[in-house]
Each structure stands twice: as C-alpha cells, then as structure tokens.
Amino acid sequence: MLLALGSVNNDEPASEIEPREEDEAVIEDADEVEEELERLDDLELLEHSFVDEDFYSYVTGRIRNNSDNDYGYVQVQINLYDSDGTLLDSTLDNVNNLRAGKVWAFEAIVISPEKVDSYRIESITGF
Secondary structure: OOOOOOOOOOOOOHHHOOOOHHHHHHHHHHHHHHHHHHHHHHEEEEEEEEEEOOOOEEEEEEEEEOOOOOEEEEEEEEEEEOOOOOEEEEEEEEEEEEOOOOEEEEEEEEOOHHHOOEEEEEEEEEO
8 A cells, every 4th residue: 555645845854744634544544454454364264165965055165364464253254146137135154363374274054055156255354
C-alpha cells in the first residue's frame, strides 16, 4: 500500500511541514488497513473443493496459520450459487485455538447440494 502526503506551492521544506489533523486520521486509517491485510495473510487458504457424498455434501479445504501467534477463533465463510450465478445460501465452519504454524482442515456442510452449481470462499477471519 502506498500512501503519499505532499503540498504544492509551499515555501516550507517538506521536512518542516506538520501534518494536518485530517492527514493524521488518514495515516492512522491506512495503518489499520495495512495491519488488517497483514493479518489476513497470516491465514492462508491452501486448498478447497466441493465434496458430494451419499448423504452429505461439503466444501472442504485447509487453512494454515502462517503467523507466529495463536488464533483463539478462525472462521471460513462460503457463498453457494446456482447455475445462473444467483446466491442460494451460505455456509461456514469454524475452529477454536489454531496454533501458530498449524493447519486446519475445514468442512462446511452444504444443504440442498443438488441446486448448487458453484461456490466462493467469501472470507477467512480470525482473532
């Protein structure tokens, strides 16, 4: 992420210009966004697939905690679509205590799989 602050036609050297209050708020917001993106990189989706078994169907996959910190809670959210791309339903799976460097094998149940044509992993969140 690139954030640049500057001034045009100002006689003061750039090193002496004090940021305005609203500039400081933008910088703080950008720092929060950057921290969130780094945190999202910590939870890596390694693989995923749709599994249709005799009695149940699932979206399965594996998520690795790439950080040096343990997560107390991790959740994956998945949207399910019909052949026209219409959102039919959503599903999720979650786990507690995903340790640093460990992999979680998730399995999100799909109700009425006969209507589902595709799916999309919408989010992976953790804290």
